[in-house]
Amino acid sequence: MPRYGIAIDTTKCIGCHACKVACQNHNGLEYDQKFNTIYQVDRGKYPSFSKEFVPAQCNHCENAPCERVCPTGAIYTSPEGVVLVHRNRCVGCKYCIEACPYKVRLIDHHEGISVKCWFCIDLVRQGGEPACVTTCPTQVRIFGDLDDPDSRVSRFIAENRAQPLRPDLGTKPKIFYKRS
Amino acid sequence: MNRHGMTRRKFLVASAAGGAALAASPYLGFDAWAASEKASGEVKVTPTLCDACGNWCALRVYTKGDRVWKAEGIPIAGNNLGRVCAKGHAMLHEVYNPDRIKSPLKRVGPNKFEPISWQQAYKEIGAKLGQIKEKHGAESIFWLQYPEGNADVTFRFMNALGSPNVFSHGATCFLPRNIGWWLTVGNSKPEHDFANSRFILLIGRNLAAGLNLRKLQDVVKGRESGAKVVVVDPRFSESASIAKQWIRIRPGTDLALMLAVAHVMIDESLYQKEFVEKYTEGFEEFAEEVRKFPPSWAEEKTTVPKETIVTLAREMAKAAPRAVIHRGYHAAAGTQYKNSLQLVRAIACVNGLLGNYNQLGGLYPAPKVKLGKPDPNQYPAPPPVKGPMVDGSGDPERYPLTPKGVGISHAIPELAIQGKLKAGFVHHNNPLRTCPNPARVIEGYKKLDLLVSFDYVLSETATLAHYILPESYYLERDDVVHANHAYSSQQVAIRQQVVKPLYDTKPLVQILIELAQHLGIGQYFTFTLEDWNRAALKPLGVSLEQLKKEGVIDLGGQWQPGEPHFDTPSGKLEFVSSTLKDLELPAVPTWEEPLVSPDPKDPHSFRLIHGKQAHHTHARTANQPYLMKITTDQDWGRAWIHPDRAKKLEIKDGDCMTLTSSVGSGRMRARVTDGIHPDCIFLPSGYGIFSRNLTYAKKKGQGGFGYGVSYNDFLPTMFDPVLGHAMANEVIVKVTKTYT
Structure with a gap:
């Protein structure tokens, strides 16, 4: 069984938000609900001024704080390592939203349950890739099997020593960043 | 929320059921919905062309039942290579925009509209236009558009009416860029082989926000194989965030930078001598002129340190001929400055010094597709209207270089105020918002005796129109076959209907065919859109059915580097433009101050x-x-x-x-x-x-x-x-x- 993850190369990100809207459409989200977001970081003074766009979404942590705090056991990890929410068990208590250090969870307007990025597992299981990956004009994201050392994603992470966001938290995310 | 019998909940079901293999999976909410509710219809995929901007990226649009769901790019399409931007995704929702116009409208008071039938609209427009034509002549009628696939039909329409006044948005967008390149290399839009470049200079162009998905991908490919990407811009643009270096320049002085770069390349003898000798005209004169503009001079104008300019020139020359300067677009090389035309000429000339024309990693003429036309024996075509446009475009005495069909769109309100324009058609354009000085534009457009809009919402301009003949949204209609955006090979593509029109709207070509019957020009509009498209495809050996199935068809003809050819009067790249010389305009790129500059003493x-x-x-x-x-x-x-x-x-x-x-x-x-x-x-x-x-x-x-x-x-x-x-x-x- 593969263990899915994403490598993100922020040096290529232009902040166009194609990923955000592709995700909204694929997952049928309304305009004000999103599974991924883009942070903008400005650094330095001219002539060394620089700007970095950092896309962020659920990190599908190995050691997921959201999973630990869920009082109804609705959050669990799939065999592919994707952190998912069981709709019938979620009571919308928002503990997971508080617990997530990456702030990538939200309450669905209509159902009142906690939702987030699910690596478009519906597409992935049919041999595809998540919508945010395939739409990106500069191919910022590489999706694949972290357990296969020859996969593009594993090689990219190794070559660039890509790091997850806030590794110090011990959450062991499955999204790795090459930062500028 | 629920205008069309589709709740969001059902839509989510639809989305989840798209992954049919998951139907029984108990993981996330989406699946559970799919399991617990009946899906609302089959997933269907229809290829078409996006209309969120002018790039017309090729899409595969997914529908669920009769509802638009999502889109993906078509990988072989030369203009997006399978990628879709945020606009491409989001503008799918626009088909369900509650602000849409639902039937032909007649304005009966300020911002007061009455739904009318198509027949009544055609009849009334026909009568009114007949009077205007009789009283003021056909030259008092104009057409303003964003020129795309349907433009051939609109030109036919205006030719039939007898008016030369077809405007695009060009004079507020790209005009100097096209003319500058056409003057210098005989091709107004040479393409860039960024993927194979070793040095890419973006000046007056922000590919990452004025999005061009193909070129952006090519720049990234170039970067990955070692190209240095440098962005010259007054601000840290989105392109700068993926570039190696940002050169912050004083706005309006890009020309000074280009002249100084040319100065260094010639002074230090870094240019491609063989290319210059063989394929260019007027080098000596150009060299003489740029000698006046050393980097120290340019530093004062541009605020870019002279060392930076020298390094830029040397690095670029070192990578030549696999070094390229972007041809420019709406920014500094577009319609922004008085010196924009000179800037474009300078950019083209420095590309000439790099010797990159028709070379790997340089500039190249994009392969063209020659579409067929309806057989004139079966479908008689009106004769083209001779003479200049009412704004002086194409007039040797006024704007000899401004092409007919582009014109100067922000002159329309002035001409209306002067009484030279009396009636107009506005298609896919919104001059009240996109032309300078809106108060004046409103005043001008209000003077028109007849304004017809084809908009799908009551935009600023449509709100002033006397009649609105609503065009179907792009997901609801077929358009004329399209072959403009393939870049490196020959491709043909089509926009086609994805969902049935939600309201009483029609494709533009259909509207024109029907309207023509009421304007006394019906003899030129005896074809159908399908006839037109079949005729267009005939020389290509592609059937309409095949094209509609695939959306985009590649016809081969991939560009290969080779001997450069220039369609200029001299047959060479013209450092000295013979056309500009004939018109007694500065024939060699030279410095020209911007029209205005901020007061350095005034902090405001x-x-x-x-x-x-x-x-x-x-x-x-x-x-x-x-x-x-x-x-x-x-x-x-x-x-x-x-x-x-x-x-x-x-x-x-x-x-x-x-x-x-x-x-x-x-x-x-x-x-x-x-x-x-x-x-x-x-x-x-x-x-x-x-x-x-x-x-x-x-x-x-x-x-x-x-x-x-x-x-x-x-x-x-x-x-x-x-x-x-x-x-x-x-x-x-x-x-x-x-x-x-």
Whole structure:
């Protein structure tokens, strides 16, 4: 069984938000609900001024704080390592939203349950890739099997020593960043 | 929320059921919905062409039942290579925009409209236009469009009416770029082989926000194989964030930089001598001219250190001929400055020094597809109308270089005020928002005796129209076969119907065919759209059915590097333009001051510059909640100001500022950033829509009507003396902090 993850190369990100809207459409989200977001970081003074766009979404942590705090056991990890929410068990208590250090969870307007990025597992299981990956004009994201050392994603992470966001938290995310 | 019998809940079901293999999977909410509710219809995939901007990316649009769901790119399509931007995704929702026009409308008072039948509309327009034509002549009629696939049919329509006045948005967008390149290399839009370049200079172009998905991918490919990407821009653009180096330049002085780069290349003998000798004309004269512009001179003009200029020239020359300077677009090389034409000429000439034309990693003429035309024996075509346009375009005495069919669109209100234009058709264009000085534009358009719009919402311009003949949204219609955007090979593509029209709307070609019968020009419109498209495809050996099945068909003819050819009078790359010489205009690129400059002694005085954001197109997308939500989330409607200048005006990040120019005033919040030249204020374009009939985004609390301002609000009506373009960055604004 593969263990899915994403490598993100922020040096290529232009902040166009194609990923955000592709995700909204694929997952049928309304305009004000999103599974991924883009942070903008400005650094330095001219002539060394620089700007970095950092896309962020659920990190599908190995050691997921959201999973630990869920009082109804609705959050669990799939065999592919994707952190998912069981709709019938979620009571919308928002503990997971508080617990997530990456702030990538939200309450669905209509159902009142906690939702987030699910690596478009519906597409992935049919041999595809998540919508945010395939739409990106500069191919910022590489999706694949972290357990296969020859996969593009594993090689990219190794070559660039890509790091997850806030590794110090011990959450062991499955999204790795090459930062500028 | 639920206008079309589809709740969001059902839509989610639809989305989840798209992954049929998952139907029984118990993981996430989506699956459970799919299991617990009956899906609303089959998933269908229809290839078509996006209409969110002018790139016309090839899409595969997914529908579920009769509802549009999502889109993917078509990988072989030369213009997007399978990728789709935020606009492409979000504008799918626009088909369900509650602001849409639902039937032909007649304006019966200020902002008062009455639904009428197509027949009544045609009849009344026919009668009115007949009177105008009789009284003022056919030359008093104009057509304004965003010229795309259907343009051939609109030219036919105007030829049939006997008017030469077909305008595009060109004079507020790209005009000097096209003319400068055409003068220098005989091709107004040479393409770039960025993927194989070793040095890429983007000057006057921000590919990452004025999005071109193909070229952006090519730049990234080039970068990955070792190309150095350098961005010259007054602000740290989105392209700069993926570049190796950002050169911050004083706005309006890109020409000085290019001249100094040429100076260094020639002075240090770094140019491609064999290419220059064999394929260019007038090198000596050019060398003589640029000798006057050393880097030390350019430093004063541009504020770019002379060492930076020298390094730029040397590095570029070292990578030549696999070094390329982007041909430019709407920015400095577009219609922004009085010196834009000179700048484009200079860019083309420095590319000449790099010897990159028709070379690997350089510039190349894009392979063209020759589409067929309806057989004139079966479908008689009207004779083309001779003579210049009413604005002087194509007139040897006035704007000899401005092509007919492009014209000077922001002259229309002036000509209407002068009584030279009496009736107009506006298609896929919104001059009230996209032309400078809106008060004057409104005054002009109000003077027209007849204004017909084909808009799908009551945009600013449509709100002034006497009649609106609503075109079906792009997902609801077929268009004319398209072959313009393949770049490196020959491709043909088609926009086709994805869902049935929701309202009483029609494709433009259909409207024109029907309207023609009421204007006495029906003999030229005996074809159907299908006849037209079959005729277009005939020489290509591609059937309409096959094209509709695949969306895009590649016909081969991949560009290969080779001997350069130039369609100029001399057959060479012209450092000295023989055409400009004949017209007694500066024939060698030389320095020309910008028309206006901010007062260095006045802390309130700034040049106002503008540019696109990747999630907005012109004035068309600011009413789309998915896109406006990006703006409001990121607070990207703010104007950029340099910290040193802001401090003097006591403006802090997020404070409200008032900008005042000679024609207008407006308020916006400040984004204080080091990513901008101290001389200017940067205003993102796309906002400031003022039609009260665009309420969709506003109702969602996401801006739309009333959100932000447009640079046009501050811009006086100006015409460049040579080409007539708008000179949209030649405006000085006074900036003050707003205390409220």
